[in-house]
Amino acid sequence: MLYHLNFGLIWKNIGKLEWGLLLSLELAVVAIAIGVVIGLGLALIYEQSSRPVRALVSLYVEFIRNVPLLLLVYLVFYGIPTVVDIRYDGVTSFLATLSLYAGAYLVEIFRAGLAAVPRGLTDAGRAIGLTPLQGFIHVRLPTMFRVILPSLSNTFVSLFKDTSVASVLAVPELTYGAQWINFNTFRIVEVYAVVTPMYLIAGYGILGALRLLERRFAVS
Amino acid sequence: MPGNPDTTGLPVVSIRGLEKSFGALAVLRGIDLDVARGDVVSIIGSSGSGKTTLLRCINALETYDNGSIQLDGVEVQFRNDEAGRRQRRNEWELARLRAETGMVFQLFYLFPHLTALQNVMLGLRKVRKMEVAEAKSVATDWLSRVGLADKAGSLPSQLSGGQQQRVGIARAAAMGPKVLLLDEITSALDPELVGEVLAVVRKLADDGMTMLMVTHEMAFAREASSRIIFIDAGRVAVEGAPGEVFREQANDRLRSFLARVSHL
Numbered sequence: 121m122l123y124h125l126n127f128g129l130i131w132k133n134i135g136k137l138e139w140g141l142l143l144s145l146e147l148a149v150v151a152i153a154i155g156v157v158i159g160l161g162l163a164l165i166y167e168q169s170s171r172p173v174r175a176l177v178s179l180y181v182e183f184i185r186n187v188p189l190l191l192l193v194y195l196v197f198y199g200i201p202t203v204v205d206i207r208y209d210g211v212t213s214f215l216a217t218l219s220l221y222a223g224a225y226l227v228e229i230f231r232a233g234l235a236a237v238p239r240g241l242t243d244a245g246r247a248i249g250l251t252p253l254q255g256f257i258h259v260r261l262p263t264m265f266r267v268i269l270p271s272l273s274n275t276f277v278s279l280f281k282d283t284s285v286a287s288v289l290a291v292p293e294l295t296y297g298a299q300w301i302n303f304n305t306f307r308i309v310e311v312y313a314v315v316t317p318m319y320l321i322a323g324y325g326i327l328g329a330l331r332l333l334e335r336r337f338a339v340s
Numbered sequence: 341m342p343g344n345p346d347t348t349g350l351p352v353v354s355i356r357g358l359e360k361s362f363g364a365l366a367v368l369r370g371i372d373l374d375v376a377r378g379d380v381v382s383i384i385g386s387s388g389s390g391k392t393t394l395l396r397c398i399n400a401l402e403t404y405d406n407g408s409i410q411l412d413g414v415e416v417q418f419r420n421d422e423a424g425r426r427q428r429r430n431e432w433e434l435a436r437l438r439a440e441t442g443m444v445f446q447l448f449y450l451f452p453h454l455t456a457l458q459n460v461m462l463g464l465r466k467v468r469k470m471e472v473a474e475a476k477s478v479a480t481d482w483l484s485r486v487g488l489a490d491k492a493g494s495l496p497s498q499l500s501g502g503q504q505q506r507v508g509i510a511r512a513a514a515m516g517p518k519v520l521l522l523d524e525i526t527s528a529l530d531p532e533l534v535g536e537v538l539a540v541v542r543k544l545a546d547d548g549m550t551m552l553m554v555t556h557e558m559a560f561a562r563e564a565s566s567r568i569i570f571i572d573a574g575r576v577a578v579e580g581a582p583g584e585v586f587r588e589q590a591n592d593r594l595r596s597f598l599a600r601v602s603h604l
């Protein structure tokens with residue numbers, strides 16, 4: 121039997137996809153923002169700390185990195201409320217999970233970045249009288265940034281794609297929107313023919329924005 | 341230098357019994373050294389004798405174990421608490437004191453993300469708290485003093501080694517330090533670039549900048565310094581005017597050191 125392409129039902133429901141994409145982007149931005157705070161904070165703590173604290177940070181990183189995201193999402197949404205008296209909706213739960221997930225990957229990136237800043241450069245900042253915080257903001261952070269921007273870009277795009285996992289909690293992001301249309305119209309080919317380029321274009325948009333940043337910071 | 345009150349005849353830098361070990365390795369074993377205002381003191385000594393360590397102790401990039409380092413009569417790294425116990429100053433106090441000593445590094449270490457002008461401006465803005473316009477004019481002035489007025493907008497990666505090092509000097513000198521510490525600032529340069537950097541140092545010396553420099557450029561040390569000290573076995577082994585030190589035959593170690601470097 122021939123399958124007749126019919127995009128009409130997709131366009132009728134395109135709002136679901138538009139709002140879905142917007143929510144996906146929002147989820148990614150918030151998770152990345154929190155993840156950056158966690159990642160940078162833990163990278164600094166790791167650098168300044170003794171063995172036991174370092175071991176704790178490594179434990180967090182290793183745990184998150186070795187458990188599938190889908191499992192983590194279930195763990196936080198279904199698992200934690202059965203143990204602790206806490207209630208949250210899909211969006212909050214997913215955001216918490218993705219932020220922790222992002223944090224674990226970003227710790228590693230920031231740690232490598234901080235280690236790549238030559239000691240002499242930090243000393244040069246101290247030598248002109250910068251305080252530790254000033255030295256961090258004006259010397260280490262920008263120097264590190266140039267080194268890590270490529271891996272940062274990759275991670276940010278991955279995190280954006282990972283927002284699709286939120287569909288399992290019925291969070292109405294882009295993939296969920298696609299599933300909804302699929303379920304209600306049975307136009308399976310058409311819906312994914314529209315959604316895939318949406319992910320692609322948004323992903324490239326993120327990469328492009330970071331490339332611009334990269335060019336500003338990168339020095340050949 | 342402007343902003344340096346002439347506090348009578350007190351030395352700018354006064355070091356007594358300075359001792360410093362890295363683990364079991366005793367690097368400095370009782371250094372005594374005074375640097376008067378306007379003095380240009382060259383430090384010579386074989387590799388590993390602790391010359392860099394000495395400079396790093398003076399501007400508190402390195403801590404020391406015993407003895408004292410005073411800058412205009414103020415103990416640089418330590419202070420006595422209420423009970424009279426010796427305490428290392430906290431990082432913020434140290435930062436303030438470090439701003440009073442300038443340091444120029446062998447490998448330049450310019451901030452790679454900032455232009456030449458911004459490299460010089462950073463300390464003026466963040467440490468000296470100057471307004472942008474003032475910092476810019478002071479920094480521009482220093483860049484022209486080191487002959488780089490036309491490179492203000494260049495990034496370090498766009499400059500030659502000699503130019504980078506001159507920016508390094510401007511960055512340190514613009515802060516108006518009480519003493520400028522120079523650590524083998526030409527030894528990473530191609531031979532043809534050494535002259536332009538030494539010319540800048542020479543000019544600073546003529547303008548009265550107090551300087552303490554580690555150098556392997558014996559000819560320059562001889563010609564530009566008011567005093568030379570030879571460090572050996574963690575102590576100041578020989579000290580004097582360039583003429584005397586290079587004529588000195590009493591110290592075997594100095595003699596063999598000079599014989600070695602003259603073959604470089």
Ligand SMILES: Nc1ncnc2c1ncn2[C@@H]1O[C@H](COP(=O)(O)OP(=O)(O)OP(=O)(O)O)[C@@H](O)[C@H]1O
Pocket residue numbers: 362365367385386387388389390391392393394
């Ligand atoms: N952070 C450190 N940890 C351990 N040992 C160190 C450290 N810094 C320096 N040393 C050791 O202290 C000794 C003196 O080093 P320093 O760099 O001061 O010598 P130097 O006179 O400047 O030598 P060079 O002429 O090669 O620059 C060397 O043996 C060096 O290996």
Ligand SMILES: [Mg+2]
Pocket residue numbers: 391392393523524
């Ligand atoms: Mg040295």
